[in-house]
Amino acid sequence: MPEGHSVHRIALQFARHFVGERVSTSSPQGRFVEGAGLLDGRTMTASRAVGKQLFLEFDEALYLRVHLGIYGAWDFAGSIEQDPVTRSARGRMGQTGQHGVVDDDEDAPGTVVGEHEDSLASIGAPRRARLRMGEESSSTEALESFPAEPVGQVRVRLLTERAVADLRGPTACEVLDAAAVQEVIDRLGPDPLVDDPDEGEERMLERVRRRRVPIGLLLMDQSVVSGIGNVYRAELLFRARLDPHTPGASLPEDVIRELWRDWRYLLGVGVETGQMLTMDGLDEDAQRRARRSRADRHWVYKREGLPCRNCGTHVVLELAAARKLYYCPSCQQ
Structure with missing residues (x-):
């Protein structure tokens, strides 16, 4: 999607x-x-x-x-x-x-x-x-x-x-x-490119912290925050080193705020480049590979069974609300 x-x-x-x-x-x-x-x-x-x-x-x-x-x-x-x-x-x-x-x-x-x-x-x-x-x-x-x-x-x-x-x-x-x-818009969560960044951050914070639903599901809930799909969900959680099963209400405030800010950053990169580039700090060759192939552009998305790029543990794939969820069980705990 x-x-x-x-x-x-x-x-x-x-x-x-x-x-x-x-x-x-x-x-x-x-x-x-x-x-x-x-x-x-x-x-x-x-x-x-x-x-x-x-x-x-x-x-x-x-x-x-x-x-x-x-x-x-x-x-x-x-x-x-x-x-x-x-x-x-x-x-x-x-x-x-x-x-x-x-x-x-x-x-x-x-x-x-x-x-x-x-x-x-x-x-x-x-x-x-x-x-x-x-x-x-x-x-x-x-x-x-x-x-x-x-x-x-x-x-x-x-x-x-x-x-x-x-x-x-x-x-x-x-x-x-x-x-x-x-x-329709009133039913949606904040969008970093539409809403005032500070107001959007507060709305996301409030909507995440009042629910005991796993954060891996909340990020896909368009009434909580707008625009995140399967790719960005997996990558945002990995970049935050966050267990996708953690209930939203259990997350510290600063963790939720950082998720919003990282989503704002990644969304901007996506609009600018046309690609979901979620790996930072790549050298010139790695950047070239990432732009040409999705396989070289993500931390965990569609990397089930492969070694985590950070720790070497095999990336896990499971179903969450009928959608594929990718994460590293070592880095994200």
Whole structure:
């Protein structure tokens, strides 16, 4: 499931290429015809991410709310320009031209291992499509015309004169008014990139300390803190050397505050780089490997049975509320 950094990057993509533009909205799949009709022809006025929720605002205060869930993804095409962060990554996010994606990194293979998490053209669940970088191939397909015909089950297509965004497989996709949007946001925990940092820290502290639920579950509870998914959960707990089974109410105040501050830091790194880079202090070669491969970018996530990078103890995998939980039983006790 895309985590908070991906949704913030999607919001930035819309801010850069769709906000201020008149948008033709349709539902090629046919499952969102009524909602698309409410938005068709309106101007997008703002885009905002809160945790894993995306809110696209249109004139007359109508909003498209999208939660990608496990299978959802946005594909972008057209005149999608690179920002300075993308250029500094030397193409690993996928440089996008007038009608398609071009990989301009001469040193890297044409794929980013890690489910396209840093792709400029496609953000969300991995799948093959015309505008996505292939998982095994360095080739990409330039489009002969713009806009191309929708590929696959496109729930919503947002189209301007220069850019198109196709949404597939979301968990939630609905048109809301401002009051309904606020109701959704009020149910969410603080997001470090949205809330005042100090106020957000106090809200997270209060919500964690009043519950005897294990911290490994609380970090995934979007009403406690927004945007954290399986990857960031495992990595935050390891970086804090914290046993995931510790009840929130038993944690010292300074430990909870440090979790919030570390989440704020890692979320910022994720939005800036497009990758969940959770290992600090890497030399140049290690940084290069981490940017190219998820296997070299995390402390414990998806490293079950492998030696802990810190102490050598085998990393453990267990199920917690039907989600995979990774941790080191030696470092995190």
